[in-house]
Amino acid sequence: MWREPGHPELSIRKQCGLLGINRSSLYYRPVGVDDYTLLLMHELDRQYTETPFYGVLKMTEHLRSLDHRVNPKRVRRLLRQMGLEAVYP
Template sequence: MIDRAHPNLSVSRQCHLLDVSRASVYRRPASVSADDLRLMELIDRQYLARPFYGSRRMAAWLATQGFPVNRKRVQRLMRLMGLVAIYQRPNTSKAAPEHAKHPYLLGGLTIDRANQV
């Protein structure tokens, strides 16, 4: 949508009007290397078989397959693919049944002056 050869509007002004960063116009995103594509393919195949593998376990598995890679690289590739390990997270929204629930005493009160409550 940015026209670099526009006679009246500069690239900076066009970016401002479209609410786009100028850096995204000037700098082209780097393409993914062939090594990363191969690792992404392996990660995807293993993720489909074992979706509970996180970056640590995936990096260890890749090392057993002959691809010793850093865990941060695996994190980056999994983030790029949108993969997140599936595991049971703590359920912090439920109240413990043995705890007493106290009533809210200010429910019907209209507070209309300072230091009333």
């Protein structure tokens, strides 16, 4: 690692300044995807395979018909994350 937490002369703040990184990046731990989100992504993928012309609103409507409480913003984010977009004529 480029920084030394217990360095006698340089504080963490100064070390980060010299490296040109934010201190918050030292403490950030990425969070994995939870099981429910994976379930939604699986269902979106399955439905996209059947109906690639469904957009965000139709996909949201489909998930709601399966009793998932989702809003269009979440569906849009998941579709973007999966690299899926509607096929238009």
